[in-house]
Amino acid sequence: MDYLAAKRLIWLAMASMFVLGIAGAERAQAGKKVAICHVSRNRPVLLLNIDRGLLKFHLHHGDFLAADFFADDDGDGLGDAASAVKACKMPAGFVTNNDDCDDSDATVGTPTQLFADTDGDTFGDADVAQQACPGPGLASNDNDCDDTDPTVHPDAEEGATFAGTCTDGKDNDCDGLTDSEESDCVISFQCPPSDLAGFPLGESDTSVDPIFCSYPVVPGEDPFDFYCAYSATDGHLVQDNDAGLCPPDAVPAD
């Protein structure tokens, strides 16, 4: 065999090994067997799929196990943990990490500090923080002052115009003020315009507690002959000096 024929033979042998390497790589990526990257002169020339029992026998200096790579579909440099492949060389579009919380959205990256949202009102509990990807039961804020009650959160309302919120013992809107501590819960009262017999209001004094409302039979007569007294706090009747004709409640001031 002359020199040229020998050289061709060597070249054909190397090409065959390369083809075998490609075939082996595809099988390895299918995950059927352990993938060994066989290196000669720092070049991967063959990828073998061999059974676990042969692994020790085969390994020698220069071999290395195939690594996991992860798809990075949104191109943010972070990989999808659910898309792992084993390969000797990183495939195009893959990365070495699996840190992407959402590989379809480049604006969503690695896990961040989130807070438990146990009551599902989208506001989190400052006392229960964790590094995590966004998902059910988690919030990006820690503004919930009661994470066991979905009606209590910073976007809720508390005031006299929101039924029951001034007497429920809750800081409904998480501003640190509960019920009567809220300025919106403090209402002032004025006298009913007439008593239950239709006699109009005479003299009155709403600067005292209880407030004083007089309903004279004859205009201008002694205001203490017929009058009603109402609590300045809740507007309820506290004294009927009008022969049972006092309205049961004062009316909210304008």
Ligand SMILES: [Ca+2]
């Ligand atoms: Ca919550």
Ligand SMILES: [Ca+2]
């Ligand atoms: Ca809450």
Ligand SMILES: [Ca+2]
């Ligand atoms: Ca309240």
Ligand SMILES: [Ca+2]
């Ligand atoms: Ca409040």
